[in-house]
Amino acid sequence: MLSKKAKYAIKTILFLQDHPELVPISAKAIADREHIPYKFLENILRDLKSHQLVKSIRGAEGGYALAKDPSQISIAQVMRAMDGPIALIPCISERFYESCAECEDEETCRIRRLFSEVRTEMVEILERPITTLAQEAKK
Amino acid sequence: MLSKKAKYAIKTILFLQDHPELVPISAKAIADREHIPYKFLENILRDLKSHQLVKSIRGAEGGYALAKDPSQISIAQVMRAMDGPIALIPCISERFYESCAECEDEETCRIRRLFSEVRTEMVEILERPITTLAQEAKK
DNA sequence: TATAATTCCTATCTTTTTTATAGGATTAAT
DNA sequence: ATTAATCCTATAAAAAAGATAGGAATTATA
Numbered sequence: 217m218l219s220k221k222a223k224y225a226i227k228t229i230l231f232l233q234d235h236p237e238l239v240p241i242s243a244k245a246i247a248d249r250e251h252i253p254y255k256f257l258e259n260i261l262r263d264l265k266s267h268q269l270v271k272s273i274r275g276a277e278g279g280y281a282l283a284k285d286p287s288q289i290s291i292a293q294v295m296r297a298m299d300g301p302i303a304l305i306p307c308i309s310e311r312f313y314e315s316c317a318e319c320e321d322e323e324t325c326r327i328r329r330l331f332s333e334v335r336t337e338m339v340e341i342l343e344r345p346i347t348t349l350a351q352e353a354k355k
Numbered sequence: 356m357l358s359k360k361a362k363y364a365i366k367t368i369l370f371l372q373d374h375p376e377l378v379p380i381s382a383k384a385i386a387d388r389e390h391i392p393y394k395f396l397e398n399i400l401r402d403l404k405s406h407q408l409v410k411s412i413r414g415a416e417g418g419y420a421l422a423k424d425p426s427q428i429s430i431a432q433v434m435r436a437m438d439g440p441i442a443l444i445p446c447i448s449e450r451f452y453e454s455c456a457e458c459e460d461e462e463t464c465r466i467r468r469l470f471s472e473v474r475t476e477m478v479e480i481l482e483r484p485i486t487t488l489a490q491e492a493k494k
Numbered sequence: 495t496a497t498a499a500t501t502c503c504t505a506t507c508t509t510t511t512t513t514a515t516a517g518g519a520t521t522a523a524t
Numbered sequence: 525a526t527t528a529a530t531c532c533t534a535t536a537a538a539a540a541a542g543a544t545a546g547g548a549a550t551t552a553t554a
Contacts, residue, residue, distance in 0.1 A: 217443055254544095255543065259543090274550045277552055279501085334480050337476035350465065360512075397531080401532085413529065413531075415523045418530085499552085501549080501551100504545105505544105506544080506546105507542100507543080511541085512538080522529085
């Protein structure tokens with residue numbers, strides 16, 4: 217299941233996308249509007265920033281904005297930044313690969329092969345730019 | 356990520372499929388061969404049994420066997436028995452549905468719509484009978 | 495230049511979930 | 525009887541998730 221952290225992060229990214237204003241948006245504003253615990257959100261924003269998904273302006277009147285064009289941001293990027301691998305088993309993850317301790321032969325592992333298919337399908341959908349989400353919602 | 360419990364369970368099911376012998380297979384034998392902690396495996400087998408995926412014979416010379424034809428068993432069934440929902444968010448789960456506390460309108464929720472697509476694709480693959488896994492491994 | 499609003503940072507705490515173990519009751523073959 | 529199993533309840537240990545605390549640093553603006 218998606219962690220609350222990732223869900224909060226996705227909501228934050230969508231919120232920033234929905235408010236492409238000239239002034240940055242404060243963590244407090246996001247926390248209030250999206251019902252996210254403020255201090256938890258601070259941590260999330262720090263992670264989003266370190267992964268170059270948002271940028272920040274410090275000081276009074278400071279806040280956050282998307283670090284790149286929404287067309288360049290996907291849910292997959294947010295999920296990876298928050299929770300790590302998208303794959304359900306580590307031995308097929310592209311970015312977080314780990315071999316299974318007991319696995320004798322990855323090439324012929326039936327479990328691996330099945331979850332590899334699952335991962336491919338998941339990534340295909342989750343890599344779509346968040347800008348397409350708005351369109352989907354209108355269908 | 357897949358829990359160890361689910362992974363152990365899948366290995367157990369595949370092991371039983373690979374050994375369709377006349378005599379039931381003991382938990383000890385499975386634990387030894389698949390490197391699963393024995394007592395943990397006992398719990399897993401109990402869950403698999405309560406979900407009608409394996410059957411057991413008690414007493415000396417007892418053990419476990421698949422409760423139905425392998426063509427009627429899928430990884431999805433095992434995952435649901437062990438970890439619950441396959442969906443990444445509860446509001447689109449068929450069997451474990453829960454509404455999101457804050458969600459204002461599920462119909463237009465962009466997150467929900469996206470993860471609904473993901474779930475559909477995942478289920479499509481995970482519902483395949485485990486008998487097809489053997490074929491896939493030979494490709 | 496003081497103040498207030500904000501990000502930034504480190505650390506800690508709490509709760510939940512996951513993983514695993516313990517001990518014994520029950521069953522049935524030999 | 526003995527032994528090898530399943531079955532059952534309970535608990536413990538470890539890890540992860542979720543959340544909070546306190547304050548340092550930065551910056552607009554009054």
